[in-house]
Amino acid sequence: MKTDDSHSWFIIVKTILAKYNLPSALYLLDSQIQKLKWKTMVNKEVSKYWKHFIEGHCKLYPSLKYLNSQYIPGKTHVLVNLSASNSMQEAMRIPVKLRIATGSYILMADRTRHSKNKGLLATCPLCQTSDETLEHFFLLCPALSNQRKSILSNIQLIHEKLSIQFKHNGSEVDLIQVIIDSSTIGLLEPSCDNSILMDIEFQSRRLCFLLHTSRSRILNDIDRTSS
Numbered sequence: 475m476k477t478d479d480s481h482s483w484f485i486i487v488k489t490i491l492a493k494y495n496l497p498s499a500l501y502l503l504d505s506q507i508q509k510l511k512w513k514t515m516v517n518k519e520v521s522k523y524w525k526h527f528i529e530g531h532c533k534l535y536p537s538l539k540y541l542n543s544q545y546i547p548g549k550t551h552v553l554v555n556l557s558a559s560n561s562m563q564e565a566m567r568i569p570v571k572l573r574i575a576t577g578s579y580i581l582m583a584d585r586t587r588h589s590k591n592k593g594l595l596a597t598c599p600l601c602q603t604s605d606e607t608l609e610h611f612f613l614l615c616p617a618l619s620n621q622r623k624s625i626l627s628n629i630q631l632i633h634e635k636l637s638i639q640f641k642h643n644g645s646e647v648d649l650i651q652v653i654i655d656s657s658t659i660g661l662l663e664p665s666c667d668n669s670i671l672m673d674i675e676f677q678s679r680r681l682c683f684l685l686h687t688s689r690s691r692i693l694n695d696i697d698r699t700s701s
């Protein structure tokens with residue numbers, strides 16, 4: 475008799491069936507289930523498992539607070555959706571946006587939170603006027619004001635319209651949230667036009683990429699002059 479930690483194909487199949495809450499191999503052999511019915515059942519249970527797993531785990535990570543963790547099997551997340559524009563330039567902007575949305579784009583405020591160096595300051599290295607938080611990076615840092623001006627005003631315009639539109643159901647639309655992952659608006663207001671969300675996504679990808687490249691360039695200049 476093989477144990478559950480055996481690498482035999484039968485035990486592996488048994489483990490997979492149990493993992494996805496599917497009928498046991500013995501039951502399947504006896505019942506002779508139809509192929510189409512089996513495929514439908516497998517698709518449904520596998521999708522259900524991963525939806526529950528992904529959405530449940532996302533809630534455990536504070537760094538994912540801006541990310542719309544709703545998993546819809548077969549549907550591409552808006553953050554990686556290129557359907558509106560298939561340009562290479564658009565594709566190049568996605569990784570920066572993903573890093574920001576998943577909390578792995580580290581600003582000084584994050585660095586001090588996770589560093590063991592208690593002397594490390596959260597001050598923005600670009601302007602030295604305030605802590606470098608997401609709000610400072612996106613909306614306030616004077617060193618990036620020229621770069622953000624026109625794109626941010628486009629996003630703010632849409633944000634203001636959405637805020638007025640959503641007032642009736644008491645939903646508040648946070649501007650930082652809109653910039654990082656506009657698809658969360660669709661959760662608050664399912665009737666929201668998808669083209670508006672895709673427009674914000676296009677603008678916010680440009681904004682994130684531009685702020686990121688400008689920040690990196692200024693940091694490189696600072697490094698060069700101080701060395």
Ligand SMILES: [Zn+2]
Pocket residue numbers: 598599600601602603604610614615616617
């Ligand atoms: Zn700054």
